[in-house]
Amino acid sequence: MPIGSAVELLSLWLRERIPSVAWDWFHEKMAAAQAGDGRSLALGFSMASRRVGKEDLRLSEADLKKADAARAGWDPSLWTIDQSARVLLVLSLWKGDVPSFVTPLDRLFAASDVGELVALYQGLPLYPEPSAHRWRAAEGVRTNMKAIFEAVALRNPYPADELDAGCWNQMVLKSLFIGSTLDQIVGLDRRANRELARMLWDYARERRAASRSISPELWRCVGPFLDDLGDDVIVELARRLKSDFLPERQGTALCLAANPHPRAQGLLVEDPLAREAIARGEWTWKGVAEGSSKGTS
Amino acid sequence: MRIIDPHIHMSARTTDDYEAMAAAGVVAVIEPAFWLGQPRTSVGTFQDYYSSLVGFERFRAAQFGIRHYCTIGLNSKEANNESLAQEVIDILPLYLGKEGVVAVGEIGFDDMTSTEEKFFHAQMALAEEFDLPVMIHTPHRNKKEGTSRSMDVCEEHSIPPSRIVIDHNNEETVREVLDRGYWAAFTIYPKTKMGNERMVEVVRKFGSNRIIVDSSADWGVSDPLAVPKTARLMLERGIPESDVHASCYANALAAYGQSGQIREEDWLRPAPIDQRTLFMGNSVLRGQDPRIDPSTTNDLIR
Numbered sequence: 001m002p003i004g005s006a007v008e009l010l011s012l013w014l015r016e017r018i019p020s021v022a023w024d025w026f027h028e029k030m031a032a033a034q035a036g037d038g039r040s041l042a043l044g045f046s047m048a049s050r051r052v053g054k055e056d057l058r059l060s061e062a063d064l065k066k067a068d069a070a071r072a073g074w075d076p077s078l079w080t081i082d083q084s085a086r087v088l089l090v091l092s093l094w095k096g097d098v099p100s101f102v103t104p105l106d107r108l109f110a111a112s113d114v115g116e117l118v119a120l121y122q123g124l125p126l127y128p129e130p131s132a133h134r135w136r137a138a139e140g141v142r143t144n145m146k147a148i149f150e151a152v153a154l155r156n157p158y159p160a161d162e163l164d165a166g167c168w169n170q171m172v173l174k175s176l177f178i179g180s181t182l183d184q185i186v187g188l189d190r191r192a193n194r195e196l197a198r199m200l201w202d203y204a205r206e207r208r209a210a211s212r213s214i215s216p217e218l219w220r221c222v223g224p225f226l227d228d229l230g231d232d233v234i235v236e237l238a239r240r241l242k243s244d245f246l247p248e249r250q251g252t253a254l255c256l257a258a259n260p261h262p263r264a265q266g267l268l269v270e271d272p273l274a275r276e277a278i279a280r281g282e283w284t285w286k287g288v289a290e291g292s293s294k295g296t297s
Numbered sequence: 298m299r300i301i302d303p304h305i306h307m308s309a310r311t312t313d314d315y316e317a318m319a320a321a322g323v324v325a326v327i328e329p330a331f332w333l334g335q336p337r338t339s340v341g342t343f344q345d346y347y348s349s350l351v352g353f354e355r356f357r358a359a360q361f362g363i364r365h366y367c368t369i370g371l372n373s374k375e376a377n378n379e380s381l382a383q384e385v386i387d388i389l390p391l392y393l394g395k396e397g398v399v400a401v402g403e404i405g406f407d408d409m410t411s412t413e414e415k416f417f418h419a420q421m422a423l424a425e426e427f428d429l430p431v432m433i434h435t436p437h438r439n440k441k442e443g444t445s446r447s448m449d450v451c452e453e454h455s456i457p458p459s460r461i462v463i464d465h466n467n468e469e470t471v472r473e474v475l476d477r478g479y480w481a482a483f484t485i486y487p488k489t490k491m492g493n494e495r496m497v498e499v500v501r502k503f504g505s506n507r508i509i510v511d512s513s514a515d516w517g518v519s520d521p522l523a524v525p526k527t528a529r530l531m532l533e534r535g536i537p538e539s540d541v542h543a544s545c546y547a548n549a550l551a552a553y554g555q556s557g558q559i560r561e562e563d564w565l566r567p568a569p570i571d572q573r574t575l576f577m578g579n580s581v582l583r584g585q586d587p588r589i590d591p592s593t594t595n596d597l598i599r
Contacts, residue, residue, distance in 0.1 A: 039390065046394040050557065056569050080570045111344065111391040113351035118574060145356040147574035 003094060005070040006126045010088040013059065017081055018052045025051050026085055030092050038104065045089055045108055049082040049115060056080050073157025073186050074125050086116060087123035098132045109136070114145060121151035124158040134162055141171045146178055153185055160187025169196040172221060173203060182217040183289035189220070197225035201233055208236070216251030216288050223258030234263050241271060247291035249274065250283045298542070302524045303327040303549035304403075304432070304464060304482065304511035307365065308346075308354055314514075314521040315361035321525035324564045325364040327553060328354060329403040329432055332374050334516050340384040343371075347392045355397065364564050366553070368402035368432050369393055376416040377408070386419050393427040399553040400424075402432025403464065406443045409436065414450065421454040430460045430555050435470070437489065444470045448477055462509065462552050465490055471499060475507060480552045482509040485523035485598050492599040493527040497534050505540035509548045526596040 015023055029044025057079050059067070067074045076084070090108070094101050105127075109120060121140045127133055137159060140152035152159060153171050163171065168191055175182055182188055200222050207214045219237070226233060240252040253274035256264040268275045277283040300322045307315070307328050318326075328350055337343055350367040358365035369392045371385045392398060401424040406413050424431045433451070436443035444463060451461055458478035465484045466474055474481040483499065484490045490513070500508060512523035520526070528545040532538065553559050563571070 042391050043394055046391070046396075049396050050394075054568055054570055078573065083570075111348060111388075113348075113395045113397070114355050114574070115396055115570075117352065145353060147356065150574075 003091060003126065003128050006074070007088065007091050009063070009066055009070055010084050010091070013057055013063065014052065014081065014084055014088065017055075017057070022052045026089075030089055033089060033104075034092050038107070041089070041093075041104060041108070042111070045086055046111075046113075046116065048085040048089070052081050052085045054080050054082045054115075057084060071125055071157070073161075075155040075157075075186070076122075078155065079122065082115070083119040083122060086119040087126060090120065090123055091126060094128050098129050101128065102132060114147060117143075117145075117148045118151040121148060122156065124152065125156060125161070130158070130162050133158075134164075134167075137163060138167045141167060141174065146180065149174065149178065150180055153180065155184050155186065157186045159185070160191050165191075165193060165195065169193070169199055172196055173199050176200075176203070176215050176218055181289050181293065182215075182220055183286055192221045192224055194225050194228055197222045197229065201229050204236070205232075216245075216248045216292050217285070219251045219255030220285050220288075223255035223264075226255070226259045226264055227261045234267070237264075238267055241267060241274070247288045250277075250291070251285075251288045253278060254283060254285060254288065298322050298525075298528060298538075299324050299546055300525050300528060301325045301327075301546050301549045302512050302514075302521070303462075303509060303553060304329055304484065304513045305521060306331055306513070306515035307358060308349060309516035310514060310521055312357075312361070315358060315363060318521055318525075319361045319363055321522055323363055323525060325366065325559065326358065327366045327368060327399060327549070327559075329368040329400075329434075330370050331372050331403060331515065336375050336378065338381070340381065340388060343385045344388055344391075347388075351392065351395045351397065364559075366397045366399045366559050368400040369395075369398050370402045370404045370420055370432075371416055372403055373405050373407035373413045373417070373434060373436075376413045377410055379412050382412070382416050386416060386423075389420070389423055390427075393423060393429060397558055398429070399556040399558045400430040400432045400462070401427070402462075403434035404431065405434040405447050406436045407434075409439065409443055409446065417447075417450050418453070421451065421456065425455055430462065430553055431456060433461060433463045435463060435465045437465075440465075440467065441469050445473060448474070448479065451479075460552075460555050464511070465513070467491060468495065468499060471503060471508075475503065480507045480509055480548065482511055484511055484513040485527050486513050486517075486519050487598050488518065492597075493523065493530050494597065494599070496527050497531050497536060500531060500536055500540055500544055501534075505543035505548065507548065508544045509552065510544050511549075520598055523598055526598060530596050 029040045032040035033044055057076060059076060064077055067076050090105060093104055112120060124133055124137055137152055140148055143149050153175055159168060159171055200218050204214050204218055237252050237256060240248055243249045256268050257278050302323055305326050305328060307326060330347060330350060347369055355365040369389060371382055376382045401420050404417055404420045433447050435447055462480040462482050463474045464482040466481045471481050483496055485493045485496055496510060510524050510527050512521060514521040524545050528541050531541045
């Protein structure tokens, strides 16, 4: 990964947005941290939000394209100025070997507040030696704090690129479990798998047994593997295809459309309106996610 | 009426408490670093505790629409284990610069030993270095003497009294604390500290200038609704609303606001990043008025 281009972009975006006195303060702390001064690292990192501010970066489309070119899938569209400074500070610690990078990084993680943890986890896709950070990413998935979980799971290409199937599946399931969204998980469809589909279907049945609502997004990772899950799932989908709650109807139809299984296709044949809306691109998973976060099922 | 409880140990409280506090109008709390009812034995447990004050507890409070701030310090009870205390002092700089850390505290005297005094001074120096206000815990035993000596220690440093809150006052200590220019906080804590009928009379006598009401609710028999109950009792007993507002909200904001780390905008108009992350489910954002239950005799804390 060309760490240099991420460093260049972050530096540029910061210098465009913060007063020179704040940049000078930050740059001095960064230089001292690079030279091994642990206290400057801790202070530069934690006081960044006071010194450089925590406004949104508000990047242009052109800048977002540059980010994606620097690191495929990197999406800083919701990054703030202090988060950018903190990640830049971390990147500046890279000296070409894993231990000299991970040791101070671990120390930062150990003493971080919520906002700092969000920044550190958002930075995962930019850190050199991606495979060295898998345990850390899994720790982020295990968190009890939604903001931190989402920093790993949403708009972040690291999990799809690096996490093993077990950890990936936990992340997707947990996302539904804590009321987050699947649509902003990078690589969701690429990493769909049979085991995940089974876990999601089990979860749906558990929710059904407890008379709790089921997120219509759940069916997205189930669709391609319907044939493994028995008749019960087809019966369930047939019922939900008639739901009064539009996102649920849409999610069910999109799930069926993703599978060539004759029974799935048969259900869609009986619902030409749904089939046409999907064919015309009007019903999408993005729409399901947005619709279900607004309404209640 | 909006309420701030500027001294409450939420880590020891339940989600029922958070719900009840939010319903009673509490919009923000300050959780001072304290002990856990028994002494810790290693620096690692202090570090995890400080991390929870700036991490999980902040998140937990936000789920109920309450903004959580904290003060960071080595408390006097645990200052007497000298070698451990020094290790703790050494990690404090990792936390004093964090967002939402509004003071060094609670520090001060417990038994009034020389070791306590040594670390009291050390932490006053940290407050100077980090440009933070200070929250002083005054001792339960030998309180009057301990309160005077605490102010003496403070005055050996450059931090002005206007940046220092002297907590756990009573009728015997308040006069000197106010005369010397400090903020005077009162803890409404059943049985051992102040009852709230006494608090009403303190405000009647001294007014609300530099007077702060808090609960110090923790793992002991204490009341997380002490501040809203006291505010209501004051109103019922004829204290002007402006004095109630000052002593149960505005003074704490002014005193700890000197850190630059607590602002009314935080709960009235949170920054976009806070709305996305920390402040989901906030009743203030949804425009709901805090619900205040009808007054009952349960408002009395004695």
